[in-house]
Amino acid sequence: MDDDTNKVDPITGELSTSDVTWTFPGDYSYFSNDVRENNVLNEFGWSFHPPPPVFDQIDSNSPLQEVGVGDHVASGVQGGGDVSMMSNPSSSNSEDRPAEASSTASGDFISGGVPPEKPGKVKKKGPKRIRQPRFAFMTKSEIDHLEDGYRWRKYGQKAVKNSPFPRSYYRCTNSKCTVKKRVERSSEDPTTVITTYEGQHCHHTVGFPRGLSSPYESPYARQLAPSLAVQPVNYSRQQFTDQVHAIGSSQPRPQLVSSESEDHLSHKLPQASTQGSNVDQGLLGDIVPPRMRRHQ
DNA sequence: CGCTTTTGACCTGCGC
DNA sequence: GCGCAGGTCAAAAGCG
Numbered sequence: 001m002d003d004d005t006n007k008v009d010p011i012t013g014e015l016s017t018s019d020v021t022w023t024f025p026g027d028y029s030y031f032s033n034d035v036r037e038n039n040v041l042n043e044f045g046w047s048f049h050p051p052p053p054v055f056d057q058i059d060s061n062s063p064l065q066e067v068g069v070g071d072h073v074a075s076g077v078q079g080g081g082d083v084s085m086m087s088n089p090s091s092s093n094s095e096d097r098p099a100e101a102s103s104t105a106s107g108d109f110i111s112g113g114v115p116p117e118k119p120g121k122v123k124k125k126g127p128k129r130i131r132q133p134r135f136a137f138m139t140k141s142e143i144d145h146l147e148d149g150y151r152w153r154k155y156g157q158k159a160v161k162n163s164p165f166p167r168s169y170y171r172c173t174n175s176k177c178t179v180k181k182r183v184e185r186s187s188e189d190p191t192t193v194i195t196t197y198e199g200q201h202c203h204h205t206v207g208f209p210r211g212l213s214s215p216y217e218s219p220y221a222r223q224l225a226p227s228l229a230v231q232p233v234n235y236s237r238q239q240f241t242d243q244v245h246a247i248g249s250s251q252p253r254p255q256l257v258s259s260e261s262e263d264h265l266s267h268k269l270p271q272a273s274t275q276g277s278n279v280d281q282g283l284l285g286d287i288v289p290p291r292m293r294r295h296q
Numbered sequence: 297c298g299c300t301t302t303t304g305a306c307c308t309g310c311g312c
Numbered sequence: 313g314c315g316c317a318g319g320t321c322a323a324a325a326g327c328g
Binding site for chain 3: 155156158159160161167169182
Binding site: 153154 | 299300302303
């Protein structure tokens with residue numbers, strides 16, 4: 001894990017300063033400038049274009065300052081940066097088996113298979129799990145589980161060290177989909193909810209949330225989409241924050257906190273963005289209807 | 297009745 | 313090797 005807050009950026013060689021860079025030890029890499037931020041997003045097949053309606057209200061003249069992610073996320077928020085984005089080479093060290101595909105070795109039943117025999121209660125021991133790319137969002141909201149257009153099933157909750165708030169674990173209800181989501185409230189800023197998405201949806205259709213006729217009517221999706229549409233190069237964190245806050249306070253305002261991409265993905269995914277694709281339907285699809293980002 | 301949430305137990309990785 | 317913390321499982325309870 002990197003606890004060094006002032007270090008040379010591995011990609012640009014620039015020195016990252018702790019006051020603007022949040023790093024997630026180990027799990028997360030960080031963006032140290034907007035260019036990289038964009039690059040990583042592109043690597044995930046995300047390309048942001050002309051801002052949707054809500055974003056039209058935001059001035060796009062100043063550059064978004066670099067933000068990383070880490071244990072200091074909360075402090076970053078308090079520092080006025082509720083707009084941040086984190087990335088994580090999550091599979092960094094240990095995960096070396098194919099994504100959920102091979103999770104079958106130990107967890108096939110998750111997707112409908114028959115649970116392995118468990119005498120009294122021996123749990124399967126399979127190869128290490130591989131972590132999928134993750135993206136985290138920080139949202140100023142009193143609601144923990146924000147609606148995002150997909151349906152999730154909660155499968156666990158754990159108390160988190162150094163935080164009075166528990167962390168909840170959700171899984172996409174689509175049996176074939178392995179996307180997971182973690183929701184936790186910042187211990188340093190209880191008004192902030194940190195939502196971390198992991199994996200990519202394997203289904204194109206968005207599961208409409210109950211009570212909504214379409215995902216586009218999801219307040220969360222509506223709010224988030226604009227956030228994702230931000231072109232980092234165009235906004236300073238403070239300006240963006242100010243603008244976002246000015247948009248309205250009645251709805252949760254999810255903000256891209258981080259994107260985690262595995263190192264190997266970071267280097268090999270570029271083609272994904274050009275192929276169009278699954279990646280495109282993945283994490284982004286998790287939170288933003290394809291149509292909204294297809295504006296390209 | 298089917299789906300979701302709750303919750304305690306278990307598994308796994310990692311640091312010491 | 314041990315202990316801790318994060319993550320996941322799965323039975324039971326709750327809800328519409």
